[in-house]
Amino acid sequence: MFVTLVALTLTAATFIPLGYIVSVLFDTGLREAAALVFRPRVGELLTNTVALVVWTVPVCVVLGVGLAWLVERTDVPGRAWWGPVLVAPLAVPAFVNSYGWVSAFPSMYGLSAAVIVATMSYFPLVYLPVAATLRRLDPAVEESARALGSGPVEVFWRIVVPQLRLAILGGALLIGLHLLAEYGAFVMLRYDTFTTAIFEQYQSSFAGPAGSMLAGVLVLCCLTLLGGEALLRGNARYARLGAGAQRAARPIALGWWRIPLFGVLVAVVGGALGVPLWTIGRWLWLGGAAVWDTAVIGQALGQTIGLAAAAALITTLCAFPVAWIAVRSTSRFARVIEGANYITSSLPGIVIALALVTVTIRWTPPLYQTVTLVVIAYALMFLPRALVSVRAGLAQVPVGLEEVSRSLGESASATFFRVTLRMTAPAAASAAALVFVAVSTELTATLLLAPNGTRTLAMQFWGLSGELDYAGAAPYALIMIVAAIPVTYVLFTQSRKAAGV
Amino acid sequence: MSRLLVRAVSKTFGPTRVLDHIDLDVPDGTAAAVVGASGCGKTTLLRVIAGFEAPETGTVQLGAETVVRHDVCLPPQRRRIGYVAQDGALFPHLSVADNIAYGLHTGWRGLGDRLRRHRDRDRVVELLAMVSLDPGYADRTPHQLSGGQQQRVALARALARKPDLMLLDEPFSALDTGLRATTRQAVADTLRAAGMTSILVTHDQEEALSFAEQVAVMRDGRFTQVGPPEQVYHHPADLFTARFLGDCILLDALCEADVAKSALGAVPVQRDAPTGETTLMLRPEQLTAEVVTAEHSGTVTEVDFRGPDVILTIELAEGAGTVTVRRTGIAAPARGDRVRLTVQGSGTAYEK
Numbered sequence: 001m002f003v004t005l006v007a008l009t010l011t012a013a014t015f016i017p018l019g020y021i022v023s024v025l026f027d028t029g030l031r032e033a034a035a036l037v038f039r040p041r042v043g044e045l046l047t048n049t050v051a052l053v054v055w056t057v058p059v060c061v062v063l064g065v066g067l068a069w070l071v072e073r074t075d076v077p078g079r080a081w082w083g084p085v086l087v088a089p090l091a092v093p094a095f096v097n098s099y100g101w102v103s104a105f106p107s108m109y110g111l112s113a114a115v116i117v118a119t120m121s122y123f124p125l126v127y128l129p130v131a132a133t134l135r136r137l138d139p140a141v142e143e144s145a146r147a148l149g150s151g152p153v154e155v156f157w158r159i160v161v162p163q164l165r166l167a168i169l170g171g172a173l174l175i176g177l178h179l180l181a182e183y184g185a186f187v188m189l190r191y192d193t194f195t196t197a198i199f200e201q202y203q204s205s206f207a208g209p210a211g212s213m214l215a216g217v218l219v220l221c222c223l224t225l226l227g228g229e230a231l232l233r234g235n236a237r238y239a240r241l242g243a244g245a246q247r248a249a250r251p252i253a254l255g256w257w258r259i260p261l262f263g264v265l266v267a268v269v270g271g272a273l274g275v276p277l278w279t280i281g282r283w284l285w286l287g288g289a290a291v292w293d294t295a296v297i298g299q300a301l302g303q304t305i306g307l308a309a310a311a312a313l314i315t316t317l318c319a320f321p322v323a324w325i326a327v328r329s330t331s332r333f334a335r336v337i338e339g340a341n342y343i344t345s346s347l348p349g350i351v352i353a354l355a356l357v358t359v360t361i362r363w364t365p366p367l368y369q370t371v372t373l374v375v376i377a378y379a380l381m382f383l384p385r386a387l388v389s390v391r392a393g394l395a396q397v398p399v400g401l402e403e404v405s406r407s408l409g410e411s412a413s414a415t416f417f418r419v420t421l422r423m424t425a426p427a428a429a430s431a432a433a434l435v436f437v438a439v440s441t442e443l444t445a446t447l448l449l450a451p452n453g454t455r456t457l458a459m460q461f462w463g464l465s466g467e468l469d470y471a472g473a474a475p476y477a478l479i480m481i482v483a484a485i486p487v488t489y490v491l492f493t494q495s496r497k498a499a500g501v
Numbered sequence: 502m503s504r505l506l507v508r509a510v511s512k513t514f515g516p517t518r519v520l521d522h523i524d525l526d527v528p529d530g531t532a533a534a535v536v537g538a539s540g541c542g543k544t545t546l547l548r549v550i551a552g553f554e555a556p557e558t559g560t561v562q563l564g565a566e567t568v569v570r571h572d573v574c575l576p577p578q579r580r581r582i583g584y585v586a587q588d589g590a591l592f593p594h595l596s597v598a599d600n601i602a603y604g605l606h607t608g609w610r611g612l613g614d615r616l617r618r619h620r621d622r623d624r625v626v627e628l629l630a631m632v633s634l635d636p637g638y639a640d641r642t643p644h645q646l647s648g649g650q651q652q653r654v655a656l657a658r659a660l661a662r663k664p665d666l667m668l669l670d671e672p673f674s675a676l677d678t679g680l681r682a683t684t685r686q687a688v689a690d691t692l693r694a695a696g697m698t699s700i701l702v703t704h705d706q707e708e709a710l711s712f713a714e715q716v717a718v719m720r721d722g723r724f725t726q727v728g729p730p731e732q733v734y735h736h737p738a739d740l741f742t743a744r745f746l747g748d749c750i751l752l753d754a755l756c757e758a759d760v761a762k763s764a765l766g767a768v769p770v771q772r773d774a775p776t777g778e779t780t781l782m783l784r785p786e787q788l789t790a791e792v793v794t795a796e797h798s799g800t801v802t803e804v805d806f807r808g809p810d811v812i813l814t815i816e817l818a819e820g821a822g823t824v825t826v827r828r829t830g831i832a833a834p835a836r837g838d839r840v841r842l843t844v845q846g847s848g849t850a851y852e853k
Binding site: 138141143144145146147150151154159162163250 | 551552553576577578579580582583584586587588592593595603607655659661662
């Protein structure tokens with residue numbers, strides 16, 4: 001009962017952003033809302049945003065699938081080593097990557113620059129699931145197709161790609177949502193999207209109707225992506241059939257192609273990791289000891305750790321009841337909860353932040369500009385991420401073990417603490433770590449919501465690089481990347497272990 | 502004509518020699534079984550014949566065509582083979598009908614035909630009937646099928662292209678015991694009806710003996726014996742083969758002129774048997790135990806009831822060791838009964 005109540009409250013909270021959009025729509029009046037939406041500026045932003053998604057997503061898919069195939073299925077030099085390296089770009093926040101490229105090539109701006117930087121930041125989101133799926137595909141299936149008269153190329157298109165479809169779609173959806181939500185990277189490249197425009201509006205006219213209407217269009221874009229992915233995915237679920245040990249696939253001999261394809265791998269890693277790291281290294285070298293202002297950096301680090309730890313703890317705790325219902329209940333309520341979280345997870349941070357600003361100013365002014373509000377925003381934004389981990393952990397606890405505990409005389413709640421929680425602890429830890437890193441590199445919502453005097457690492461970096469003090473920003477970039485590396489590695493190892501799609 | 506001829510095929514993985522000069526001749530329209538413990542190389546042999554692995558030396562000839570020569574190795578899609586993997590390896594993203602129709606149109610030329618797939622419907626139904634499945638299964642997805650049904654669909658898919666040679670890689674090992682026997686019988690009947698040459702790879706000796714006209718026992722990359730099932734079962738070439746294929750009774754015997762004298766009396770053995778001190782091998786079902794009051798040859802020390810039959814452990818008189826006897830469970834001797842043993846058929850003698 002208590003669990004249901006908590007889950008209900010959380011689910012209600014996840015509807016705040018959507019509710020805010022709808023309520024603003026009615027407050028403004030449909031006529032004025034239409035006037036605010038159907039104007040040339042919105043058309044321009046829409047074109048920009050759509051162009052960005054339409055270019056970046058296919059490029060990332062081709063790159064991600066190609067690299068995954070190279071690393072998992074061929075004898076390209078150093079194949080054991082490339083796996084973690086190609087996931088490492090996830091540790092570099094997109095706005096840091098952008099800073100690296102702009103600093104190295106100051107003339108970069110506009111669509112092409114945005115596509116390049118976004119591709120270099122986000123292709124691992126396709127690479128990671130595709131590589132994991134490729135490892136798991138049963139080679140016997142491909143061999144059967146060979147015995148049925150298909151050549152290697154045909155096997156790839158008729159057998160391998162269809163089985164990768166879910167991984168590709170999932171990765172593509174994530175990339176699309178990231179593109180819609182990203183703020184810092186595109187501001188640096190002077191490329192206007194809905195998110196950057198909403199932010200601009202907020203700075204000039206606070207939470208006015210114009211900005212809110214833009215947010216409404218942005219939410220529609222997100223829902224379109226979700227719907228499109230659901231439509232393409234259909235009901236497909238490809239589990240490996242049957243039991244028995246699975247043989248590892250034989251790597252394909254590339255012959256003379258090894259060298260040029262090795263070059264491609266080097267170039268991609270150079271673009272995704274080399275450029276930002278080189279820029280940071282160069283500015284640190286030029287800035288020398290002067291940029292390491294320990295007092296300021298220490299303060300930023302302390303505040304970031306405080307915020308991130310609080311958000312990680314609260315988000316993971318909130319994830320438990322929701323995950324519990326999702327795993328153990330087959331009711332419609334459970335599916336509604338899952339759906340609600342799925343939709344919230346797709347909403348950009350700026351929409352959530354805007355909604356919270358509006359709601360607190362109208363109903364709970366004391367909360368406005370407090371740390372509490374920031375943490376609530378983080379929890380709303382990152383609950384779905386924590387949920388994925390916690391739910392997987394809970395799903396692996398056999399109900400039978402809990403029943404044994406009950407039969408040995410423990411109460412339901414004691415069983416939860418002595419059996420369930422103990423066995424879910426690793427999953428909960430990885431959920432907390434995921435949220436921790438996401439918060440410590442979060443920029444958009446933090447800029448909007450943080451109380452005066454807050455200086456997180458991301459904010460400090462953003463402020464300094466905005467004043468073109470690239471050397472001063474470098475230490476913050478370095479600290480954020482270093483903090484994200486362990487979690488990125490955890491993601492990588494999890495993807496290798498993951499069972500089932 | 503689809504006779505399979507394997508000559509002197511060798512294959513190494515790193516330092517281990519997985520196949521060591523393998524010869525195998527499977528006449529047109531017959532079934533052969535390769536049986537051995539796991540890791541003995543039997544699956545590698547099958548993969549060489551299928552074209553998934555290339556051997557270092559040797560030739561493989563399928564019908565009139567040489568598919569493997571020292572420098573030529575035809576890719577699997579151009580050999581006329583059917584292949585059924587251990588767990589069926591059905592394509593998880595295709596329906597049963599699409600799985601079966603997969604091989605009917607392949608390559609660029611098949612592209613147009615694939616789009617007009619309703620034409621394959623009759624053939625799919627026909628193939629489902631061949632493997633005794635209802636046409637209603639055509640629109641199911643593979644994970645809606647039981648293990649035995651998946652295996653039958655995999656066979657139908659392999660049969661669709663009318664291959665010259667069917668390769669079965671432990672296709673029944675993932676099934677539970679009851680299903681295994683019926684599925685094996687159904688597959689064997691289907692293949693026989695189609696007059697297809699086939700090779701079954703398995704680690705289950707009973708499966709090999711019942712399935713094939715020719716059984717090859719493999720150990721460490723070599724065949725220890727190749728021959729008809731009765732021959733290899735009753736007259737194994739060596740003790741390893743004897744033990745691998747079933748329970749054995751081993752007794753010391755003095756052998757002369759193809760007759761072995763042991764604690765069980767004189768037993769005829771194979772032709773050209775070694776002479777002098779030998780080990781005599783008999784199968785437990787060759788012995789009959791009759792309860793007697795005098796002139797007994799042993800005492801029953803243990804009765805192991807197994808449903809259809811019982812295994813009696815009998816201690817021979819004068820400390821000549823123990824033997825096991827397999828017989829029906831009806832009116833079986835009890836523990837402590839004194840019995841007289843007689844031997845049916847002939848045994849096999851091995852040099853000591």
